[in-house]
Amino acid sequence: MARRLSYSARYEHPAETVYQALSSRQFWDDQMVEFRKLTPQSDVDKFVVDENGIDLVLVQTLPRSDLPSIASAVIKKDMVITRTEKLGPFHPEKTEGTYTAGIPAGPGSLTGVQELFPTESGSTLRRTTEVKVYVPFVNGKLEQLILVNLVDLFRGEAEFTADWIAANA
Template structure:
């Protein structure tokens, strides 16, 4: 049964600053390099004429770095494909969607995101649903992934805040 997770993080930068970073190739290349993955690629980055943003990335974790729980059900390196789509900013808000997959693994991730103005900058709220189609232990793996997503969101917030401070 799929599990859902709600997460939020605050940025000192405005919605415009964060959204602009999401549309910058240099930002994505630096963010991927900082991710801790063994290999990373920025597969696609498209900024539409109206300010929408589509991003596709791949991150690879080598098999010898995977937790035992994961390596029991997935042999070899773990290739994580992530797609983000951000709508243009409207009335101080930007809505987004996130999709994640691991080719060859019974895992899917999908969700929605909202970047909104706050008194001190902006806030990113994310609602993610994770499904692991493995009998008996799928729920345990989903919970593990959920914990990892919280850590990932925190790390990405830190990186983005520094990026904005250095490039705004």
């Protein structure tokens, strides 16, 4: 059974300003520098911005020794996470996109939709995630562990984004 989570990052900045940050290669390179403080191998593998929007692939490697015991019981090597983010062309009312994350030969899937839209106080980037793990007996625990860590990731990314915009916009 899949588990779902919706997370909203609220910004004091207009949606167009947030979109411009997400459209910047420097933004992603700077974010990878921050990720490397926790995950030494964190890289932008693909970055395309064109008339179709933003198309991005991030690759991070988590050492097996850093994984929680329930995860290291299933993952027998370092965990390589490939994350794909797509956000359509900017639209002032709502910009929509998708994201996925995968682990080679991983025992599950993570998919989601995202939308960036204006609010009275700035803008919101809402991400709705679905996690499925196909390991009997521990699937629910692993799905919950992934979602808890995803909230921490999204929260950290939102703080980074707000700080980066304040310093660079």
